Amino acid sequence: MSTESNADTTNESATNGTQTGESEPDGATTGREGETTSDAYGPDDGLLVLRNVTKRFGGLTAVDDLSFAVEEGEILGFIGPNGAGKSTTFNCVTGVYPPTDGTVHYDGEDVTDTAAHKMVKRGLARTFQSFRPLEDRTVLDNVTFALTPDKLFSLSGFRGGLSERAREICERVGLGDRTGLSPSELPHAGLLRLELARALATDPDLLLIDEPFAGLSGGEVEDVSELLTELREEGLTLVVVDHNMRGLLSLIDRAIVIRFGSKLASGTPEEIRANKEVQEAYLGGSL
Amino acid sequence: MADENLSGETVENPSATTDERSVFASLLAPRYLVGLLAVVVFAMLPFLGISTTQLLVLIGALYFGLFTMSWDTVSGYTGEISFGHAIFFAVGGYTSALLNLGHGVTPALSIPAGVVLAAVAGVLIGVPALRLRGPYLSLVTLVAPLILLQAFIVYGDVFGGELGLSSPANLITADEFGLVVVANYYIALSLFLVVMVGLLLIMRSGIGSVLTAIREDEDAVAAAGIDVAKFKVFAFVLSAAVGGLAGAMFVHTPIGSPQPSQLLGLIVSIEVLIAAILGGMGTIVGAGLGGVFFYFTNDLLNQQDATIPLIDVGINEASLLLFALLAMVIIYFLPQGIFPSAIRTGRRGLRRARGDETVATDGGRDADGAAATGDTTNPIAQTAERYRRALDALNDRFDGGDDE
């Protein structure tokens, strides 16, 4: 179990003996300089702030003392090889289960042990890597469902108004012509768009997207990237998780690379690409 | 997508929305007309020469059908199978009986009291049950009535033990028994229909769509910002209240009385479960009809004097055995229940009569929109999926969550 220090400037030099010189991007985009102290992040340092988050399952440490901040309006890449702990981190943040240690702050407030549906209400939405549409209803009904208010007795009885909004959202993500299909009739890229639509229906400020590019062709990757960029321009903050950087590096502003549950590197795509440890971690693979 | 999924929602054609236009259009659908016809027939039964005894049985059947619909409300719609639903039936019935017998409370008040107490029981069971899924939740529901029954036996002087209490006041008093029975019959029939329509309206609304989504995938529901616990408890409480209503009304009829064998026994919980599944889980109507027919058929068999040849056993003796065998066959071949299968067959027949396609035009799905046998969007399949997931989830606690 590595003992990760929180200082980004040193990264895991302790474990492999090389100075990486990796550092946070300069003040131009972040306004944060020199994170050399262990409490590098305060709760207000970003829209979403993780501090010393650790998650253990029995004897297995899936996430190990992870700290980072997501800044409002950015597209952050969250990258790591399979088994690195990305989905576990995601789950801790979105309320599937609480972290064993550490805190999560959203919009300045401590949300560490908050239930999943409450996180959604706060404005944090997520997509599922293994797409989970509701198979017993159409694409449109899936999105309409995601618009359903959390009330037992609401006045949207026949859901006519909701259907309209659902249709708009479907158009937005490129499913406007397929609203009447059932999810099982959608191709892979269509299911991804449906995931995005359902997440967008909850009116989020921050959208965590889990492995969107897996299984997409090159053209589809471009389309999806374009859509995500547009969403950012409309005011959304995005965190995109992936295990290879193929589609990611041109899309994101910044990246966090993790391995074995702890942070390996962070910085701009160029910095990440140049980072030797990252290259080693990927065995010279998909960079 | 399917013309219609099993909870009764209708999408008339692929690009229509579930808006007001299609709801009204669906009201004219053939199965509603059949239903209307059935209601008329039932309403006319006392005038069609049916005997008083058989009317009495029908009264019991209607309340049992009400009880079965209450089971479907929670189990059919959230996919959590209750193996001890008799507890709500009994709480409703015993409360009303005790208030009436012991304190002279009129049924007009004691019955609502029974409903309220049953609803409370629904909370007491529903809230702890939130932590559990699948078979573990079913086990907890199984245990509740067993414990209550034991309490009733230990405190026999209050609750009447295994023999129960004597019959409380009737809903209707009149000089002629036949009149009492007919009046009771119409009360039972009206209540049955009103509750059925009420439950259908609820289940077709946003609540129903949330519950069926919970049945299919709770995490997806939470990801939509919806509080799963709130809706699950609501389903439990609604189910408990309706079950309590059925029990409370039942004990005040000439055919029902507050005894464990009628209200609280394990066999009661099992019967309501099987009747609902036979009729069709997650359909309200199927479950209700399943309950009515089960009770009526069971009683009918019990009254037969005929003997089965060769083995020389009376039919009335073997009624439960015959029923179990019949249920086995039906559930083996029609796991979704009779009602959904009947609807599908009826629709196919209509289509053929109209000369429409009965074969899939795009491959893979027949004209009803149902996939081949791998269909996992029906209630019983989703319930099985929940069971499996609940059992697997406990194993994962040692393996540790996700791989990534």
Next chain:
Amino acid sequence: MVDVANILINGVVISSLYALVAIGFTMIFGVGGTINLAHGAVITIGAFAAYFVTTAGFGIWAGVLAAIAAPALFSVLLYKGFAERRSDNIVIVMILTLLVSIAVEETIRIAEGSQPKAIPTLVSGTTDILGNGVQNNLLVAVVLSWLLIGGLFAFINYTSTGKAILATSMSPRGAALVGIESSRINLYTWAIAGVLAGLAGLFLGSYQTANWAMGREPLILSFSIVVLGGLGSIRGSLVAAYIIGFLEVITTSAIDPRLSGLAGLVILVLVLLVRPEGLFGRELAEA
């Protein structure tokens, strides 16, 4: 005064017999994922098979053979007829086994009535233990139970079929990959479970009495035992059987005989609410 010796003896007897039942139930679940609600009826079949054979004049050891053969055959038929064919839906199989259980009980009730029947003892005489005269029959029952369980442990851990059963319970897919045919393995498992339950029925029938509903309480207690021990764990069922068996005897002897069965139910609820995976989680006994 509380008769401690009596409680000890009855506790051991009841626990040993319930262990036989619970172990079979948990094996069927562990290997095939099936919840077999007809398991209680198997007990009844064992008892009545012995009863029929002995009243037909064939002697008790023929009765033992009947108590082995009939339940084994029944279990195999049940597996082949229902469980295997509807294995895609665990709930339907469960309901079917429930219906079978009702059918079996009703058949026996119709054929033999509700009067309890006595099954002759295997050996006669009594032995003095701790100041109590204990039927030798009971001693034989306990010893036989332990021999059976010991034999089962040996079978599972040292024979190839037994190891195949273990493998299938740990990973059905993995077992299939190495060529273990799950259909055959399930068949053996069901047969073994049937034999154990049938013999338990025989012993229970001679220790207490046999009647058509005799399988119900053991089945419900099995739920408590299996949940406490951990679904799928033979070791867990064994340990839990003794815990619950003794609690049951203590409750009925020392507190109130009307509270029969309550101890098990209370434990079941507590375990479910506090630690649903039970004592040993899900694992079959290992060497």
